[in-house]
Amino acid sequence: MQTDLIQEARRQAEICNACRYCEGYCSVFPSLHAERAFSDGDITQLANLCHNCRGCYYACQYTAPHAFDLNLPKALAEVRRDSWERFAWPQPLARRFHTHGGAIALALVVGFALLFWATRAIGSSGSEGFYAVLSHNAMVAIFAPAFLLPLFSLAISLRRYWAEVDGKPIQMPDLMAALKRAGKMQDLAAGHGEGCNFEDEDRFSQGRRHIHHAIMYGFLLCFASTSVATIMHYVFGMHAPYGFWSLPKLFGISGGLLLTVGCGAMALLKQKSDRDLGDPSAWGGDIGFILLLGFVGFSGLVLYALGSTPLMPALLAIHLGSVLTFFLLTPYTKMAHGFYRLAALIRDAQRKRDVSMAR
Amino acid sequence: MATHSEAYDIAVIGGGNAALCAAMTAAEAGARVLILETAPKPYRGGNSRHTRNFRCMHSGPLGPLVEEYTEEEYFSDLLKVTGGKTDEHLARVAIRTSEECLPWMQEHGVRFQPSLSGTLSLARTNAFFMGGGKSLVNAYYRTAAGLGVDVLYEAAVTHLELNSDQIEWVDYTYEGQSHRITPKAVIVASGGFQADTDWLTRAWGEPAKNFLIRGTPYNRGVVLSDLLDQGVESVGDPTQCHAVAIDGRATKFDGGIVTRLDCVPFSIVVNKDAQRFYDEGEDVWPKRYAIWGRLVAAQPDQVGYAIIDAKSLNLFMPSVFPPLKADTLDELAGMMDLPADKLKATVSAFNAACGDTSGFHPTELDGVATSGLIPPKTNWARPITEPPFYGYSLRTGVTFTYLGLKVDETAQCSTPSGKIKNLWAAGETMAGSILGQGYLAGFGMTIGTVFGRIAGREAAAYAN
Numbered sequence: 001m002q003t004d005l006i007q008e009a010r011r012q013a014e015i016c017n018a019c020r021y022c023e024g025y026c027s028v029f030p031s032l033h034a035e036r037a038f039s040d041g042d043i044t045q046l047a048n049l050c051h052n053c054r055g056c057y058y059a060c061q062y063t064a065p066h067a068f069d070l071n072l073p074k075a076l077a078e079v080r081r082d083s084w085e086r087f088a089w090p091q092p093l094a095r096r097f098h099t100h101g102g103a104i105a106l107a108l109v110v111g112f113a114l115l116f117w118a119t120r121a122i123g124s125s126g127s128e129g130f131y132a133v134l135s136h137n138a139m140v141a142i143f144a145p146a147f148l149l150p151l152f153s154l155a156i157s158l159r160r161y162w163a164e165v166d167g168k169p170i171q172m173p174d175l176m177a178a179l180k181r182a183g184k185m186q187d188l189a190a191g192h193g194e195g196c197n198f199e200d201e202d203r204f205s206q207g208r209r210h211i212h213h214a215i216m217y218g219f220l221l222c223f224a225s226t227s228v229a230t231i232m233h234y235v236f237g238m239h240a241p242y243g244f245w246s247l248p249k250l251f252g253i254s255g256g257l258l259l260t261v262g263c264g265a266m267a268l269l270k271q272k273s274d275r276d277l278g279d280p281s282a283w284g285g286d287i288g289f290i291l292l293l294g295f296v297g298f299s300g301l302v303l304y305a306l307g308s309t310p311l312m313p314a315l316l317a318i319h320l321g322s323v324l325t326f327f328l329l330t331p332y333t334k335m336a337h338g339f340y341r342l343a344a345l346i347r348d349a350q351r352k353r354d355v356s357m358a359r
Numbered sequence: 360m361a362t363h364s365e366a367y368d369i370a371v372i373g374g375g376n377a378a379l380c381a382a383m384t385a386a387e388a389g390a391r392v393l394i395l396e397t398a399p400k401p402y403r404g405g406n407s408r409h410t411r412n413f414r415c416m417h418s419g420p421l422g423p424l425v426e427e428y429t430e431e432e433y434f435s436d437l438l439k440v441t442g443g444k445t446d447e448h449l450a451r452v453a454i455r456t457s458e459e460c461l462p463w464m465q466e467h468g469v470r471f472q473p474s475l476s477g478t479l480s481l482a483r484t485n486a487f488f489m490g491g492g493k494s495l496v497n498a499y500y501r502t503a504a505g506l507g508v509d510v511l512y513e514a515a516v517t518h519l520e521l522n523s524d525q526i527e528w529v530d531y532t533y534e535g536q537s538h539r540i541t542p543k544a545v546i547v548a549s550g551g552f553q554a555d556t557d558w559l560t561r562a563w564g565e566p567a568k569n570f571l572i573r574g575t576p577y578n579r580g581v582v583l584s585d586l587l588d589q590g591v592e593s594v595g596d597p598t599q600c601h602a603v604a605i606d607g608r609a610t611k612f613d614g615g616i617v618t619r620l621d622c623v624p625f626s627i628v629v630n631k632d633a634q635r636f637y638d639e640g641e642d643v644w645p646k647r648y649a650i651w652g653r654l655v656a657a658q659p660d661q662v663g664y665a666i667i668d669a670k671s672l673n674l675f676m677p678s679v680f681p682p683l684k685a686d687t688l689d690e691l692a693g694m695m696d697l698p699a700d701k702l703k704a705t706v707s708a709f710n711a712a713c714g715d716t717s718g719f720h721p722t723e724l725d726g727v728a729t730s731g732l733i734p735p736k737t738n739w740a741r742p743i744t745e746p747p748f749y750g751y752s753l754r755t756g757v758t759f760t761y762l763g764l765k766v767d768e769t770a771q772c773s774t775p776s777g778k779i780k781n782l783w784a785a786g787e788t789m790a791g792s793i794l795g796q797g798y799l800a801g802f803g804m805t806i807g808t809v810f811g812r813i814a815g816r817e818a819a820a821y822a823n
Contacts, residue, residue: 018617018679021491024472059490061408192470202497
């Protein structure tokens with residue numbers, strides 16, 4: 001734990017707690033104002049509740065050059081990234097990818113190479129479509145562990161998080177409340193619903209919220225596409241390739257478009273934002289992750305468009321290579337934030353429930 | 360001397376709430392407006408940066424406000440705090456107009472939020488800005504820019520040339536050079552003079568050197584003094600100001616809201632001789648914090664010491680500086696540089712005067728009082744017995760001074776020989792026209808918004 005980061009966030013939180021002007025903006029402040037003293041776990045929880053909308057920074061009368069030098073979005077972003085690195089398993093991996101876009105690019109190249117090697121070495125016989133390049137069994141052999149291992153890793157991380165923030169057994173209403181906030185990205189909307197202060201100083205805009213929605217729902221659609229296809233394959237014996245009007249294709253294409261457009265727009269939007277109101281050291285890792293995720297969507301679309309040309313085998317290897325890299329890096333990149341955010345929102349829902357029961 | 364190339368109809372001096380309301384209103388009426396803000400951009404907005412709410416009359420639920428708050432109730436609340444030293448006509452203009460201001464503020468970018476935690480007593484009367492005063496200021500600057508208002512930061516106005524009944528020109532410095540402009544009309548909205556310690560000391564005497572200034576260091580009264588020197592009519596007692604008791608460890612300027620201390624009703628407050636000097640439990644704190652600034656100012660070295668014990672620590676909002684903490688009163692006295700024997704004697708006498716505390720209720724006037732003690736403590740009087748003991752030092756924190764420009768109901772300034780035909784004033788610089796003494800939470804923003812808009816409207820009508 002980087003105690004200096006926690007200590008700085010605590011110093012700032014104590015000033016916020018004596019002011020309270022930002023109470024209406026997001027989930028962080030009501031949670032902060034419920035305490036008089038902040039344990040390390042409290043600070044970790046606040047950090048993961050913060051969505052970095054920056055509303056509080058621009059509204060703050062105590063930002064530099066004032067002696068109090070408040071920059072809560074930055075302080076919490078640094079604690080947040082540190083918490084993800086601390087909770088990650090295995091540890092050494094985590095400390096590379098959050099801060100190094102280059103490491104992500106390198107991992108991507110390794111992913112490509114693996115898949116090219118697989119298509120050459122394993123190959124396939126007698127199947128059609130993509131399975132002619134790499135057999136279904138080979139794909140499963142590669143991607144089942146590549147999907148399950150990161151989930152296992154994340155489960156360990158989230159258990160560590162839950163212990164640090166003193167989480168309680170999860171009840172259905174907690175989960176529903178958290179999903180509702182996350183589904184609408186309410187914490188990127190400011191209390192008045194006009195969005196965040198991300199691209200043009202104190203101007204409120206929905207840009208980041210809408211772009212984030214595109215990425216999140218794009219990803220979920222792609223995930224749904226694969227899930228539906230898996231069910232069709234194993235439960236109904238319906239094997240790929242699927243036609244345009246099939247569920248896997250409809251989900252996959254719309255999701256791919258949203259991912260591609262969303263990630264491209266997010267990379268551009270981030271260029272406009274003030275890096276010093278986030279975690280400057282995570283900049284490279286964040287951009288690297290966004291580009292990787294966008295590339296997953298984009299390469300999938302290209303593969304769809306050119307799937308019946310001689311380029312297909314190469315495109316398949318490239319797409320599957322990026323998917324492989326994306327999956328394997330999930331616990332160690334910005335992708336992990338979704339899991340932590342949801343955990344933090346669930347914990348916050350529990351806190352609110354405790355308060356309302358105490359009344 | 361350089362002359363600004365643009366020809367402006369109206370120069371607005373100052374960059375806080377009143378200035379911005381005036382500028383936006385004038386620009387909407389078609390005037391070309393220049394704001395001359397003496398602060399650098401990060402500190403723009405004067406004391407408005409530190410505000411958080413707007414006291415608003417309403418005949419039914421309005422925006423974040425619940426129930427109703429009538430003109431009569433509002434006015435009687437004002438009379439209570441000013442002890443009758445109020446210009447009734449102007450006060451009623453401010454109160455009556457406040458209702459239409461709230462939707463106007465929303466139209467100009469201000470967003471409200473429900474009453475903050477710890478301020479539930481104001482949910483009916485005061486509309487809280489989401490994010491506080493700086494977010495209001497930010498929103499107004501954006502709206503003003505959209506209306507074509509120009510803003511110069513670090514533009515310090517040095518002189519307004521008054522020639523019998525009109526302002527001829529405005530001198531200011533900007534980027535190291537002197538400039539002169541000749542707008543058709545001028546609106547002064549540059550606050551009081553509290554940040555000029557020498558002036559404050561002339562008005563108050565030596566004690567003023569120990570006062571802290573809660574808000575902007577840029578309200579030095581330069582324009583106010585320049586106009587008063589030229590015979591513009593003033594109003595208000597130079598010794599009157601909005602002052603509260605704040606944490607004695609606050610910075611000289613700009614400490615703002617976080618330096619307030621809400622512990623007094625649950626404490627005993629002593630001076631540097633460890634003597635009590637006023638009933639700490641006279642009323643709930645929101646109704647009493649404003650008089651404690653003066654009470655502390657009247658003590659030796661202008662300092663007070665609030666002392667509580669363990670059972671009271673969590674009854675009030677946390678403040679930015681943690682209290683001094685000790686296991687014995689001796690030790691606490693040492694930390695606070697108070698005579699230990701006298702402090703113990705004062706606490707013993709207080710404890711002995713406490714009676715039945717079973718009716719103690721921290722948020723209501725509970726009548727748990729001392730008996731036979733002078734001065735008494737008439738509510739929340741519980742003996743100070745449970746270690747650890749906690750201590751806060753208190754100093755006088757000045758928000759703004761009341762000596763200002765006298766205006767009429769159109770916000771217009773005058774000299775003894777009549778109206779100045781192109782000079783208006785709004786905000787703290789003319790609040791003395793309404794507030795003779797005392798202060799009502801959120802009323803400064805009401806005065807600024809109401810008279811800012813009036814000044815903008817009148818100046819634009821004149822300039823057009």
